[in-house]
Amino acid sequence: MALRWEQLIVDAVDPVALGRWWAEALGWVVVAADADEYEIRPAPDRFPGLLFGRVAEKKTPLKNRLHLDFRPDDRDAEVARLLTLGARHADVGQSGEEAWVVLADPEGNEFCVLGSRQG
Incomplete structure (x- = not known):
């Protein structure tokens, strides 16, 4: 099966x-x-x-229990493109030292744009 x-x-x-x-x-x-x-x-x-x-109902302000991660060729360029489309930065308690950027879509659903894979 x-x-x-x-x-x-x-x-x-x-x-x-x-x-x-x-x-x-x-x-x-x-x-x-x-x-x-x-x-x-x-x-x-x-x-x-x-x-x-x-x-x-709209999304509650609590952190998503499931979110999507995306790994682009160029994290910063992709973040800029997504922000232009209407995404916004989201704070889910990250420290600021991560290799990823947390964004939210127009309805507030968080997702991550990852940095390049090491190794």
């Missing part, structure tokens, strides 16, 4: 807006779009994807 990861579900007050933001941030394609569910993937036939589903 094989278990495959198909998608990560993200609660969103505005699934369309948040899904479009992540599609642009990641360079992914939209595979399903309506007012209550918006799904993006790396390519139409590639998994895993992100599915943004409508919820009534």
Whole structure:
């Protein structure tokens, strides 16, 4: 028996807006779009994807229990690009000495942009 990861579900007050933001941030394609569910993937036939589903309540101010990490070729350039798209810096208690930068998407979901891998 094989278990495959198909998608990560993200609660969103505005699934369309948040899904479009992540599609642009990641360079992914939209595979399903309506007012209550918006799904993006790396390519139409590639998994895993992100599915943004409508919820009534906004994200609570507590730290996410699950977040995404991204490792770009150039951390600082990618952070600048994501900030231009509407991300913002997030404080989750980091000391400031980390090799990563914590950002939040337009609905406040934290994610990390990692530095280059050593070795």
